[in-house]
Amino acid sequence: xxxxxxxxxxxxxxxxxxxxxxxxxxxxxxxxxxxxxxxxxxxxxxxxxxxxxxxxxxxxxxxxxxxxxxxxxxxxxxxxxxxxxxxxxxxxxxxxxxxxxxxxxxxxxxxxxxxxxxxxxxxxxxxxxxxxxxxxxxxxxxxxxxxxxxxxxxxxxxxxxxxxxxxxxxxxxxxxxxxxxxxxxxxxxxxxxxxxxxxxxxxxxxxxxxxxxxxxxxxxxxxxxxxxxxxxxxxxxxxxxxxxxxxxxxxxxxxxxxxxxxxxxxxxxxxxxxxxxxxxxxxxxxxxxxxxxxxxxxxxxxxxxxxxxxxxxxxxxxxxx
Amino acid sequence: xxxxxxxxxxxxxxxxxxxxxxxxxxxxxxxxxxxxxxxxxxxxxxxxxxxxxxxxxxxxxxxxxxxxxxxxxxxxxxxxxxxxxxxxxxxxxxxxxxxxxxxxxxxxxxxxxxxxxxxxxxxxxxxxxxxxxxxxxxxxxxxxxxxxxxxxxxxxxxxxxxxxxxxxxxxxxxxxxxxxxxxxxxxxxxxxxxxxxxxxxxxxxxxxxxxxxxxxxxxxxxxxxxxxxxxxxxxxxxxxxxxxxxxxxxxxxxxxxxxxxxxxxxxxxxxxxxxxxxxxxxxxxxxxxxxxxxxxxxxxxxxxxxxxxxxxxxxxxxxxx
Numbered sequence: 001x002x003x004x005x006x007x008x009x010x011x012x013x014x015x016x017x018x019x020x021x022x023x024x025x026x027x028x029x030x031x032x033x034x035x036x037x038x039x040x041x042x043x044x045x046x047x048x049x050x051x052x053x054x055x056x057x058x059x060x061x062x063x064x065x066x067x068x069x070x071x072x073x074x075x076x077x078x079x080x081x082x083x084x085x086x087x088x089x090x091x092x093x094x095x096x097x098x099x100x101x102x103x104x105x106x107x108x109x110x111x112x113x114x115x116x117x118x119x120x121x122x123x124x125x126x127x128x129x130x131x132x133x134x135x136x137x138x139x140x141x142x143x144x145x146x147x148x149x150x151x152x153x154x155x156x157x158x159x160x161x162x163x164x165x166x167x168x169x170x171x172x173x174x175x176x177x178x179x180x181x182x183x184x185x186x187x188x189x190x191x192x193x194x195x196x197x198x199x200x201x202x203x204x205x206x207x208x209x210x211x212x213x214x215x216x217x218x219x220x221x222x223x224x225x226x227x228x229x230x231x232x233x234x235x236x237x238x239x240x241x242x243x244x245x246x247x248x249x250x251x252x253x254x255x256x257x258x259x260x261x262x263x264x265x266x267x268x269x270x271x272x273x274x275x276x277x278x279x280x281x282x283x284x285x286x287x288x289x290x291x292x293x294x295x296x297x298x299x300x301x302x303x304x305x306x307x308x309x310x311x312x313x314x315x316x317x318x319x320x321x
Numbered sequence: 322x323x324x325x326x327x328x329x330x331x332x333x334x335x336x337x338x339x340x341x342x343x344x345x346x347x348x349x350x351x352x353x354x355x356x357x358x359x360x361x362x363x364x365x366x367x368x369x370x371x372x373x374x375x376x377x378x379x380x381x382x383x384x385x386x387x388x389x390x391x392x393x394x395x396x397x398x399x400x401x402x403x404x405x406x407x408x409x410x411x412x413x414x415x416x417x418x419x420x421x422x423x424x425x426x427x428x429x430x431x432x433x434x435x436x437x438x439x440x441x442x443x444x445x446x447x448x449x450x451x452x453x454x455x456x457x458x459x460x461x462x463x464x465x466x467x468x469x470x471x472x473x474x475x476x477x478x479x480x481x482x483x484x485x486x487x488x489x490x491x492x493x494x495x496x497x498x499x500x501x502x503x504x505x506x507x508x509x510x511x512x513x514x515x516x517x518x519x520x521x522x523x524x525x526x527x528x529x530x531x532x533x534x535x536x537x538x539x540x541x542x543x544x545x546x547x548x549x550x551x552x553x554x555x556x557x558x559x560x561x562x563x564x565x566x567x568x569x570x571x572x573x574x575x576x577x578x579x580x581x582x583x584x585x586x587x588x589x590x591x592x593x594x595x596x597x598x599x600x601x602x603x604x605x606x607x608x609x610x611x612x613x614x615x616x617x618x619x620x621x622x623x624x625x626x627x628x629x630x631x632x633x634x635x636x637x638x639x640x641x642x
Contacts, residue, residue: 132477146575148476153469155577156453157613160469165607166571177608250487254467254575256476286486287498292478 003065004029007318008053009311011113012073014038014088017045019053020304021064022311026124028304029064030056042083042094043102050103068107069100070314072116072306079158081110109317113137113306115152115161117263117298118145119316120309125299126261133259134251135298136163136244138266142184142191148255152316163251164188168243186243189219189265195236196222207232223269237272244273245280252281252289259294263305267297324386325350328639329374330632332434333394335359335409338366340374341625342385343632347445349625350385351377363404363415364423371424389428390421391635393437393627400479402431430638434458434627436473436482438584438619439466440637441630447582447620454580455572456619457484457565459587463505463512469576473637484572485509489564507564510540510586516557517543528553544590558593565594566601573602573610580615584626588618 006029010019018033034048057064073096074086081097083089100108118135121127127135131150137143142164146153153160164184165177172181173194185191196209196217207230209217225233248260260281267273278295285293300308327350331340339354355369378385394417395407402418404410421429439456442448448456452471458464463485467474474481485505486498493502494515506512517530517538528551530538546554569581581602588594599616606614621629 130477132481148469148474148481149472151470153576155469156451156579157577157610159609160453160575160577162574162577162607162609165609166574167567167605170567170605179605179607182607246488246491250571251575253483253487254481254572255474256478256481256483258477284488284491284500286483286500286503288480288483288486289478 004063005067006064007068007070007311007314008066009307009309009314010049010069010071011116011306011310012036012045012071012089013306014074017049018307019049020307020311021057021066022308024315026308026311028307029060031304031307032056036089038089042091042096043099046100046103066104066106068109068314068318069104070116070310070312070317071096071108071110072113072310072313073110074112076110076112077158078109078111078115078152078154081108083110107314107317109314111152111154111313112143113309114143115145115154116309116313117143117300117305118147118152118309119312120300120305121261121263121298122147122150123312123315124308125305126296127259130258132255133257133261134163134255135261135263136248138188138262138264140189142188144251146251146255147257153255163247166247166250168247183243183247187240187247187266192219192222192236192240192266193217195239196232199232199235199239203232203235205232205235209233219266219269223272226269226272234272237269238276240266241273241276242280245277245282246284248277248281248295249284249286252293253286256289257293259296261296261298263298263300268302270297325384326388327385328389328391328632328635329387330628330630330635331370331390331392332437332627332631333357333366333392333410334627335395338370339628340370341628341632342378342387343629345636347629347632349628350381352625352628353377357410359410361411363412363417364420367421367424387425387427389430389635389639390425391437391631391633391638392417392429392431393434393631393634394431395433397431397433398479399430399432399436399473399475402429404431428635428638430635432473432475432634433464434630435464436466436475437630437634438464438621438626439468439473439630440633441621441626442582442584442619443468443471444633444636445621445629446626447617448580451579453576454578454582455484455576456582456584457569459509459583459585461510463509465572467576468578474576484568487568487571489568504564504568508561508568508587513540513543513557513561513587514538516560517553520553520556520560524553524556526553526556530554540587540590544593547590547593555593558590559597561587562594562597563601566598566603567605569598569602569616570605570607573614574607577610578614580617582617582619584619584621589623591618
């Protein structure tokens with residue numbers, strides 16, 4: 001009986017690191033997680049990860065062959081195989097490929113979360129069969145993975161695809177990156193919270209959100225309020241979609257994608273965000289691209305999307321050889 | 322004696338169509354042009370072009386083998402081999418590949434002028450050895466050719482690379498495309514003329530340009546004035562560079578190029594444009610990309626750059642097989 005070729009997809013988060021054994025068509029054969037313990041080293045994390053992985057796969061180890069490991073991590077550099085000063089991990093600069101050689105001899109690839117998400121959509125989700133598309137991840141920031149002619153755009157330095165840090169308004173909101181008006185200060189979970197506060201200040205729209213502090217507010221509450229007809233919450237989604245549509249029009253003028261796929265927390269608002277984003281994209285896009293670009297919701301199982309993305313990354317690498 | 326493999330590079334302009342026989346390293350063995358006669362058909366143009374080409378190459382035809390034809394043309398679609406409603410030609414929709422089969426049986430490829438310019442820089446100019454870069458052509462509009470991992474970005478529909486139609490200011494200048502504030506309404510030969518008029522209106526800066534009408538003004542006169550220390554002309558270049566630097570910062574966040582190469586009329590102003598563009602790019606770019614992206618001037622012989630670009634296009638295609 002021939003063994004089943006599987007890869008290990010690993011997603012390193014600030015709190016937990018999730019991993020899973022995945023076949024080429026996206027079936028997940030093992031799925032687990034460990035605490036990242038961000039204060040400890042990368043070696044400590046992978047030591048614990050492989051220990052747990054070997055425990056869990058002990059009984060099945062005659063049935064599959066591990067052929068590669070894909071890793072999604074913040075500030076990961078695909079070309080160099082490094083993780084560079086990740087914001088939520090106390091790691092500094094980690095040269096991950098030599099480190100992993102201590103634990104495994106199969107091929108390893110890594111990239112950032114948004115790029116992994118893009119490959120996940122291409123292999124297992126909404127971008128199946130597409131060669132040119134963009135994935136926008138909407139979480140605490142706005143990440144993006146740009147695919148051109150079936151391959152991720154990494155750029156000269158490996159850090160391409162930072163649409164969240166294109167500028168919507170040079171006199172606009174302060175961004176964590178030190179500049180003003182970055183797209184992600186408007187379009188992200190914190191971004192729509194800021195928009196709610198701005199609308200509370202600027203308008204007299206009635207809203208249950210007037211009784212909630214900024215700290216207690218979250219994207220889920222804004223979504224629920226909008227679904228219940230809260231005018232201010234609806235206005236916040238409309239404004240978010242407008243800013244997104246305007247900047248996606250610029251993105252389309254760069255790489256002319258077949259589709260733009262929205263992924264992550266805020267994208268769960270579904271039509272609340274998708275419908276006005278489509279409208280504002282069409283209103284603002286260069287006429288050559290009008291009525292050509294689909295705005296879609298991610299089709300990856302959200303809890304497992306990061307592992308599927310990391311698995312897709314290494315399947316994609318293995319397919320090149 | 323083995324024959325020299327050569328390609329024919331053809332650039333179709335609104336007034337003249339230039340063509341040349343080019344080897345893989347960029348040596349030009351024959352260079353000529355014919356009037357485009359924009360009111361007549363595409364078939365008429367190519368009939369005259371091949372007639373002249375055969376006349377001129379008659380004596381040398383034992384010495385070379387024509388292995389391909391590359392064509393740069395307005396509104397050319399690389400995927401479909403079509404030219405679609407070019408603005409300065411009375412052609413409507415032309416299906417060029419079948420048309421050319423009447424004249425030749427060698428491989429043919431076509432793309433728009435800015436994409437051809439990008440491949441020209443990669444094969445023969447400032448982007449030699451680079452895999453990730455952007456060429457910006459500054460003429461009556463702002464064209465762009467984006468190269469990722471050694472290949473042009475064509476996008477899903479073949480029309481990617483329209484950075485001239487990203488939006489600088491949604492309440493800004495009327496663009497020929499029907500929208501407002503497109504980058505090319507600021508950064509192009511007509512764009513800097515508009516900036517001069519705006520500065521005449523807004524400031525009291527002394528300038529010889531105050532005695533020139535909009536119609537009589539051109540980019541060369543603005544450049545000469547700036548080189549002679551005309552304050553208003555210098556201010557116009559500074560503003561042009563500022564707008565360009567701000568929008569190039571967005572472009573960098575998409576594809577993270579090693580260099581951005583400025584090409585065409587306005588780029589001949591050299592350091593007048595290059596130095597402040599570098600400054601404004603650095604001031605506005607996301608910190609990850611700071612001090613990484615070169616701003617360079619085209620290194621193609623300007624009179625022959627379009628033919629070299631068209632030749633590079635077909636050499637690039639031939640290299641894929």
